[in-house]
Amino acid sequence: MRLDRFICECCKTTRSETKKTIKQGRVKVNGLVMHDGSFKVDPMSDVIAMDGQELSYEAFSYYVFHKPHGCVCANQDNLHKTVFSYVPMNARGDLFTVGRLDKDTEGLLLITNDGVFSHNLLSPKKHVAKTYFAIWDHPATEEDVIAFKEGLDIGDEKPTKSAKLSYDECDPTHVTITISEGRFHQVKRMTQAVGKEVCYLKRLSMGKFTLDDTLAPGEYRSFTEREMNYVTEYKGGHF
Ligand code: URA
Numbered sequence: 001m002r003l004d005r006f007i008c009e010c011c012k013t014t015r016s017e018t019k020k021t022i023k024q025g026r027v028k029v030n031g032l033v034m035h036d037g038s039f040k041v042d043p044m045s046d047v048i049a050m051d052g053q054e055l056s057y058e059a060f061s062y063y064v065f066h067k068p069h070g071c072v073c074a075n076q077d078n079l080h081k082t083v084f085s086y087v088p089m090n091a092r093g094d095l096f097t098v099g100r101l102d103k104d105t106e107g108l109l110l111i112t113n114d115g116v117f118s119h120n121l122l123s124p125k126k127h128v129a130k131t132y133f134a135i136w137d138h139p140a141t142e143e144d145v146i147a148f149k150e151g152l153d154i155g156d157e158k159p160t161k162s163a164k165l166s167y168d169e170c171d172p173t174h175v176t177i178t179i180s181e182g183r184f185h186q187v188k189r190m191t192q193a194v195g196k197e198v199c200y201l202k203r204l205s206m207g208k209f210t211l212d213d214t215l216a217p218g219e220y221r222s223f224t225e226r227e228m229n230y231v232t233e234y235k236g237g238h239f
């Protein structure tokens with residue numbers, strides 16, 4: 001990657017600040033002053049220092065994104081906005097979403113470039129719980145709660161694993177669903193299996209990660225310290 005991009009990312013400086021810093025001869029690459037911002041560096045192997053201080057490049061990035069309705073979980077799409085229309089791609093261009101949400105689903109989406117973390121959250125063997133709020137076209141019933149608990153035939157080889165369905169007593173079309181699998185269109189297909197349709201769908205949580213009220217649709221933020229501890233837990237397999 002370019003030296004100036006590296007400095008911008010590492011030091012969170014603007015492009016013009018970075019340009020000035022490099023011009024002033026304050027940046028060294030492998031011990032030599034470098035005046036050319038376009039010089040290509042390898043963040044993993046080159047030693048890059050500013051004002052005599054070695055800069056360490058964060059290996060991994062982690063973001064919580066509140067996915068809005070209408071954007072797709074793809075790196076590129078000619079027709080629709082993608083997640084990366086909202087969350088700027090990092091310099092290495094290696095960010096991806098941890099799983100996918102449908103175009104019309106809103107809510108919690110994690111974005112990272114840490115493959116192990118993502119794998120551990122998505123692996124069917126880990127049974128990480130995902131909770132959704134949905135609005136159905138017809139009220140949920142106690143029979144639906146039991147059917148979700150027992151597992152549903154949604155046309156796959158195997159019925160779904162036990163899922164938790166609860167509903168608002170005042171408005172039973174407002175439901176909360178927790179699943180521990182990640183099948184294609186799973187919530188919509190489970191809903192159809194009990195004779196209803198999903199009119200609105202929002203993911204509230206994935207494992208220990210929850211969507212907080214501070215993020216409006218389309219906004220994102222880096223993981224907090226607490227969430228970084230969760231990363232360690234998930235990567236260590238202790239969950
Ligand atoms: N289940 C669905 O049907 N759609 C989603 O986007 C997520 C879960």
